[in-house]
Amino acid sequence: MIRMAALCALLAMCAGSARTISAQEPEPTTRDLLEEMRKLSERVETLENTHKDDQQKIKELQDRLDIVEKGTPETESKPKATPQSSEDELQSLIGGTTATTTPAEGRPSGGGLLGLQGAVQSFNPDISLNVDFLAGYSSREGVEREDGFFFRELELGFSGAVDPYTRADIITTISRANGEFKADLEEGYLTFLQLPHGLQARLGQFRSEFGRANPIHLHALPWIDYPLVIQRYFGKEGLSGAGGELSWLVPNPWNKYISLTYEIFNNDNDTLFAGSESDDFVHLARLKTFHDLSPASNLEIGASIATAPNDHGHGGNRATIEGIDATYRWKPKGAESYRSLLWQTELMAAQSDQLFGRQNTWGMYTAADYQFAKRWKVGLRYDFAELPQREASRENGYSAYLTFLQSEFVFWRLGYLFTDRTFPVDGDYNEHQLQLQLNYTLGAHPAHKF
Amino acid sequence: MRFHSTHSVAATAAFICLAHASAQAATKLKVVTTTTDLKSIVEAVGGDKVEVTSLGTGREDPHFIDAKPSYMLEAGQADLWVRIGLELEIGYENLVIDGSRNPKIRIGSPGHLDASDGVLRLEVPTGKIDRSMGDVHPQGNPHYWLDPLNVRIIAKNVANRLSTLDSEDASYFADRLKVFQTELDTAMFGKNLIANADGAKLWAMLLKGQLDGFVKEHGGDSAAGGWWAAMKPIAGTKIITYHRSWSYFANRFGLDVIDQLEPKPGIEPSPAHLSEVIEKIKKENARILLVEPFYSRQAPDFVADKTGIKVVAAAASVGGQPEAGDYIHMIDNLIRQCITAAHAATTPKTKE
Numbered sequence: 136m137i138r139m140a141a142l143c144a145l146l147a148m149c150a151g152s153a154r155t156i157s158a159q160e161p162e163p164t165t166r167d168l169l170e171e172m173r174k175l176s177e178r179v180e181t182l183e184n185t186h187k188d189d190q191q192k193i194k195e196l197q198d199r200l201d202i203v204e205k206g207t208p209e210t211e212s213k214p215k216a217t218p219q220s221s222e223d224e225l226q227s228l229i230g231g232t233t234a235t236t237t238p239a240e241g242r243p244s245g246g247g248l249l250g251l252q253g254a255v256q257s258f259n260p261d262i263s264l265n266v267d268f269l270a271g272y273s274s275r276e277g278v279e280r281e282d283g284f285f286f287r288e289l290e291l292g293f294s295g296a297v298d299p300y301t302r303a304d305i306i307t308t309i310s311r312a313n314g315e316f317k318a319d320l321e322e323g324y325l326t327f328l329q330l331p332h333g334l335q336a337r338l339g340q341f342r343s344e345f346g347r348a349n350p351i352h353l354h355a356l357p358w359i360d361y362p363l364v365i366q367r368y369f370g371k372e373g374l375s376g377a378g379g380e381l382s383w384l385v386p387n388p389w390n391k392y393i394s395l396t397y398e399i400f401n402n403d404n405d406t407l408f409a410g411s412e413s414d415d416f417v418h419l420a421r422l423k424t425f426h427d428l429s430p431a432s433n434l435e436i437g438a439s440i441a442t443a444p445n446d447h448g449h450g451g452n453r454a455t456i457e458g459i460d461a462t463y464r465w466k467p468k469g470a471e472s473y474r475s476l477l478w479q480t481e482l483m484a485a486q487s488d489q490l491f492g493r494q495n496t497w498g499m500y501t502a503a504d505y506q507f508a509k510r511w512k513v514g515l516r517y518d519f520a521e522l523p524q525r526e527a528s529r530e531n532g533y534s535a536y537l538t539f540l541q542s543e544f545v546f547w548r549l550g551y552l553f554t555d556r557t558f559p560v561d562g563d564y565n566e567h568q569l570q571l572q573l574n575y576t577l578g579a580h581p582a583h584k585f
Numbered sequence: 586m587r588f589h590s591t592h593s594v595a596a597t598a599a600f601i602c603l604a605h606a607s608a609q610a611a612t613k614l615k616v617v618t619t620t621t622d623l624k625s626i627v628e629a630v631g632g633d634k635v636e637v638t639s640l641g642t643g644r645e646d647p648h649f650i651d652a653k654p655s656y657m658l659e660a661g662q663a664d665l666w667v668r669i670g671l672e673l674e675i676g677y678e679n680l681v682i683d684g685s686r687n688p689k690i691r692i693g694s695p696g697h698l699d700a701s702d703g704v705l706r707l708e709v710p711t712g713k714i715d716r717s718m719g720d721v722h723p724q725g726n727p728h729y730w731l732d733p734l735n736v737r738i739i740a741k742n743v744a745n746r747l748s749t750l751d752s753e754d755a756s757y758f759a760d761r762l763k764v765f766q767t768e769l770d771t772a773m774f775g776k777n778l779i780a781n782a783d784g785a786k787l788w789a790m791l792l793k794g795q796l797d798g799f800v801k802e803h804g805g806d807s808a809a810g811g812w813w814a815a816m817k818p819i820a821g822t823k824i825i826t827y828h829r830s831w832s833y834f835a836n837r838f839g840l841d842v843i844d845q846l847e848p849k850p851g852i853e854p855s856p857a858h859l860s861e862v863i864e865k866i867k868k869e870n871a872r873i874l875l876v877e878p879f880y881s882r883q884a885p886d887f888v889a890d891k892t893g894i895k896v897v898a899a900a901a902s903v904g905g906q907p908e909a910g911d912y913i914h915m916i917d918n919l920i921r922q923c924i925t926a927a928h929a930a931t932t933p934k935t936k937e
Contacts (some may be wrong), residue, residue, distance in 0.1 A: 151775040221785035221786040221789060222785045224785070224786075224789050225785040225786075225788050225789045225792070226703070228789055228792045228793065229704075229705050229734070229738070229792070230703075297857055299691075299693075302683070326683070328683060328686070328688070328691070329688045329691075330686070333661065333686050334686065335683075335686050354751065357814075384657075384658075384661060384686055391658075392655055392657065392658045394654075423652070423654075425654035425655055427655050430642060433653065433655070435654070462690070466651065467881070468642055468644035468645045469878055469879055470643075470646045470878060470879065470882070472644075472645050472646060472879040472880075473881065508881075509881065510853060510855060527624070542716075542851070542852060543720065543851065544716060580672070580675045580676070581676075582652065582675070582676055582677060582678075582679050582680045583649075583651070583652065583676050583677065583680075584652070584680065585651050585652045585653055585654065585680070
């Protein structure tokens with residue numbers, strides 16, 4: 136460009152000087168012309184030299200600017216030396232061949248449509264819908280519908296980071312009770328992720344961390360229902376409530392996973408505790424440890440305790456529940472990757488003041504879930520429970536399950552449960568149940584809780 | 586009473602924790618990677634300034650790693666978390682990072698590195714996507730580490746991030762990056778070509794389609810070496826893969842993937858789809874069936890039995906097979922097996 140400009144200026148000057156020449160000296164000699172040309176070429180040379188100087192100055196300025204922008208001239212410029220240019224060329228070539236150059240972490244690089252979508256989507260929470268549908272038969276003939284199709288639950292979950300310190304999880308459910316659909320809040324809590332010293336806190340409504348199975352959502356269980364002992368102690372949907380939780384990852388010399396959790400929440404549970412009219416709280420503590428036995432197998436052992444008044448807090452009556460749980464997992468690698476075994480056992484005991492006086496009861500379940508092909512699992516569960524209100528009333532449950540994972544997002548499960556009781560329910564001491572469960576997830580890819 | 590015992594346990598644990606923390610005053614950067622391939626790269630670049638743990642072993646499906654509490658423990662002690670990205674880790678990453686209670690490695694922090702930054706991506710969906718298309722990754726196929734060119738970029742990303750976290754050793758990381766890239770380039774193009782041009786230039790020529798010309802000028806085909814020259818004779822070979830995990834490898838080495846055993850990504854092979862694949866193999870004369878060792882051999886063996894296609898069960902990750910001890914050996918092993926299979930598949934056909 137500068138060269139072109141110089142040339143134009145030169146031509147203009149030529150024309151200009153030619154005119155002056157013709158005006159002053161009507162007949163210039165060849166010598167004059169040659170002299171004129173010499174002068175002109177000198178001027179061009181000078182112009183070219185200044186241009187070169189300018190270029191050099193610009194380059195120096197550019198280099199200084201680079202150093203200022205990059206901050207650390209020593210470390211950055213050293214490996215730059217010669218190969219940097221070919222590295223740069225390669226990088227620009229890669230940029231050119233990629234369908235999109237948007238970095239996954241949303242750094243601006245002009246990624247076009249995908250980049251735009253990413254920016255818009257990233258402020259929305261992850262939304263997922265889970266639907267649990269059952270077809271069931273029961274030998275029981277009670278007042279409620281026992282046989283038929285049941286749209287058991289629709290779970291609508293929102294989750295995402297609220298700010299750099301907290302994350303929100305909100306799970307609402309729509310389920311059918313007494314012939315009507317009702318909406319409920321299953322969980323809705325804020326997790327404080329940036330606490331120091333391995334601490335983490337939750338505030339809100341959440342499923343309580345009592346044992347292994349209770350914190351797990353209905354559709355994520357390896358069975359169709361919660362184990363009988365959980366249903367008897369905490370009700371059909373398990374123990375949950377509004378409150379707070381603080382958990383601590385305990386550092387230890389063995390470098391094992393040990394976590395301690397303390398929870399305090401409203402005494403809403405009316406099965407063993409006093410119920411929602413109570414002004415008192417449930418206090419709960421849980422210790423969980425995890426051990427890798429081999430690269431393919433591990434063992435989780437936990438202990439929990441929960442206590443709360445069960446007489447609205449006035450008469451000094453309390454219910455206390457203790458639990459221990461052990462979970463063994465085996466999941467080989469390599470060619471055997473699609474086999475796995477999950478074996479879990481929980482024992483629970485409760486002491487509570489009831490209508491018939493002090494009741495000391497216990498219950499347990501032990502269950503194995505074996506994956507024999509990539510998409511197939513079989514499971515067995517044994518249940519034992521004493522009714523917390525009346526220790527003489529007991530039940531034994533025997534159930535078997537066959538699960539087919541149609542894909543990561545849909546599963547079918549066939550379950551058979553036989554319950555043998557020391558007390559009658561709807562006139563029967565025994566109950567047979569056969570259920571087919573269809574469960575599917577729509578929307579955000581769920582993270583698979585371990 | 587029970588609460589008393591809990592308190593004393595907590596107090597003891599707190600004491601032990603303090604003693605432990607002071608004893609473990611580490612000078613090395615602790616890095617947790619999601620896959621063994623990333624581990625291999627971080628170790629190459631980080632040298633003795635880093636201590637690397639990988640969650641995966643290379644012997645499992647990298648999409649399905651469990652969010653084990655012991656991983657949370659590892660992540661809790663990490664200065665840097667490195668992931669493949671492009672949603673490969675979507676099934677467990679959040680659970681492990683949240684469970685680790687380590688603010689340093691949260692997404693967006695300097696201690697969280699997405700290795701896919703700036704890599705060459707394939708199969709980035711353009712229209713609307715939904716799950717009827719199987720397990721499609723909205724940001725592109727995440728198996729990009731099987732292209733050595735992308736590993737050059739990962740290594741650079743790693744070196745940059747290590748230098749940010751440990752600026753004192755920036756020149757150490759820069760030097761090691763250079764060494765690793767040269768090693769990788771030499772493995773790719775052979776010693777002779779590297780002697781004539783630096784690696785980046787060779788890669789650039791390869792991308793621009795000028796490498797053949799360059800080789801002619803510098804001593805002809807005998808001058809070319811490495812993976813590139815080894816794969817050239819079988820370039821254009823039609824192959825079938827189990828999962829859509831070999832696209833980058835095939836793209837780099839000129840193999841032509843005509844179909845997958847999975848009808849859609851992550852969806853199990855169905856009899857109907859397999860019979861289509863069998864027809865396709867026969868019609869188009871596909872010769873290699875590439876399978877990661879963790880997949881069931883039932884469908885691949887069935888297809889091989891019907892068509893004579895050669896099944897290559899080769900590790901697509903470091904540690905997936907004993908031969909795949911580090912990244913370069915993993916690609917070596919892959920290429921060796923592909924070449925052997927391609928020759929084995931041709932010999933009986935020419936005899937018949």
